[in-house]
Amino acid sequence: AQSVSQHNHHVILSEAASLELGCNYSYGGTVNLFWYVQYPGQHLQLLLKYFSGDPLVKGIKGFEAEFIKSKFSFNLRKPSVQWSDTAEYFCAVKRGSQGNLIFGKGTKLSVKP
Amino acid sequence: EAQVTQNPRYLITVTGKKLTVTCSQNMNHEYMSWYRQDPGLGLRQIYYSMNVEVTDKGDVPEGYKVSRKEKRNFPLILESPSPNQTSLYFCATIIRASGGSSYEQYFGPGTRLTVT
Numbered sequence: 001a002q003s004v005s006q007h008n009h010h011v012i013l014s015e016a017a018s019l020e021l022g023c024n025y026s027y028g029g030t031v032n033l034f035w036y037v038q039y040p041g042q043h044l045q046l047l048l049k050y051f052s053g054d055p056l057v058k059g060i061k062g063f064e065a066e067f068i069k070s071k072f073s074f075n076l077r078k079p080s081v082q083w084s085d086t087a088e089y090f091c092a093v094k095r096g097s098q099g100n101l102i103f104g105k106g107t108k109l110s111v112k113p
Numbered sequence: 114e115a116q117v118t119q120n121p122r123y124l125i126t127v128t129g130k131k132l133t134v135t136c137s138q139n140m141n142h143e144y145m146s147w148y149r150q151d152p153g154l155g156l157r158q159i160y161y162s163m164n165v166e167v168t169d170k171g172d173v174p175e176g177y178k179v180s181r182k183e184k185r186n187f188p189l190i191l192e193s194p195s196p197n198q199t200s201l202y203f204c205a206t207i208i209r210a211s212g213g214s215s216y217e218q219y220f221g222p223g224t225r226l227t228v229t
Binding site for chain 2: 006009034036042043044045046090092100101103104105106
């Protein structure tokens with residue numbers, strides 16, 4: 001079955017540290033890739049997305065993600081995190097023309113001030 | 114302003130008492146979906162709807178019903194709620210990304226349901 005794997009359950013960083021959150025998926029065809037962020041007590045917000053073209057995607061709030069097709073990966077990065085980045089981050093994959101998004105289980109990021 | 118709204122936002126109920134969580138969107142989107150979010154499990158799709166009167170099961174449909182009588186509304190129905198349906202529920206609508214053949218979803222604010 002198709003799946004989306006996020007490698008880390010909980011990541012704890014100090015402010016200004018660099019961040020990389022892993023995401024791998026198991027579907028071999030055309031995919032659209034997304035990262036969502038959920039701040040405490042809030043709903044999901046789209047952080048960035050990849051459809052086609054340049055595999056390095058820049059999103060809001062200084063986040064970026066790189067699609068590496070050969071590795072089936074779409075890792076999220078930020079060079080210098082802030083306390084306000086404390087949230088849960090979800091990777092999601094949409095397969096081909098189907099409407100369903102498959103989500104990873106999420107990674108909690110805690111940033112210490 | 115594009116919006117997905119859910120009601121209620123919080124609900125505490127007892128086992129077996131039927132309830133409905135409403136979802137409404139003002140964007141005239143065809144595709145709508147319900148997810149539940151549980152700690153350590155991420156978001157799992159319950160049901161989705163490709164258009165009016167067209168619904169289909171997601172990954173975890175047991176214990177839930179939906180209806181899509183009109184495009185803007187997609188209520189989630191729990192005929193006989195049980196404690197294992199205590200969860201955070203999100204409604205979402207999907208739109209075609211501008212200039213492309215791909216899509217993105219927008220989520221409602223969530224409904225936190227507790228079944229005792």
